[in-house]
Amino acid sequence: MQLSAAPYDERLTAPRSWWFLCFLAGASLALIMVPFGTLPMLAGLAGGTAAAAVVVSAYGSVRIRVVNGHLIAGEAKIPASALGDAEVLDAEEARAWRGPKADPRAFMLLRAYVPGALRVTVTDPEDPTPYVFLSTREPERLAQALRAARDAADAA
Structure with a gap:
């Protein structure tokens, strides 16, 4: 069975402010890594921001649809x-x-x-x-x- 065009389709995306929180999570991890040097600090910033962004993206990717009578x-x-x-x-x-x-x-x-x-x-x-x-x-x-x-x- 092939799905037809949905009369209703909504993605419950996370608010923009949550994306700023992703950066703050990365900054927090960067601060934790400061004693280990510049490279670990930058890796903490990048890794923490990316990990938080994955979580926010996954939480905000849920969809509600009405398709083919379902x-x-x-x-x-x-x-x-x-x-x-x-x-x-x-x-x-x-x-x-x-x-x-x-x-x-x-x-x-x-x-x-x-x-x-x-x-x-x-x-x-x-x-x-x-x-x-x-x-x-x-x-x-x-x-x-x-x-x-x-x-x-x-x-x-």
Whole structure:
């Protein structure tokens, strides 16, 4: 099966300020290496910055897509037909659903630097997951794409 063009595709990239923190991590390692000389100090700067950049890049590379009637969020692939209503959450509601309202059985794709979120109920009776919680910068657009995918699956 070949994937068609996705009606929704979002990468939850890390904020720009985190890239500056990568440089600070490298500078910290360089300071640790100062007693060993100039070359180890420069290697610490380069190595620390590169290692921190790899971590930030990996953390910010997660994607949320709606493709061929499926919601693909990180490693999860859920058919749209198994999803119910989507609730758009503002920053305050999202914080509550990440904390005291959270269900430990829920699938959560969290990114603290993304204030908005979408909570989608799982309607599959075989699945113990009560809902899917997704951090997203465009919750309304994602909810619309999921509705369209679910409607297309119901029509088929």
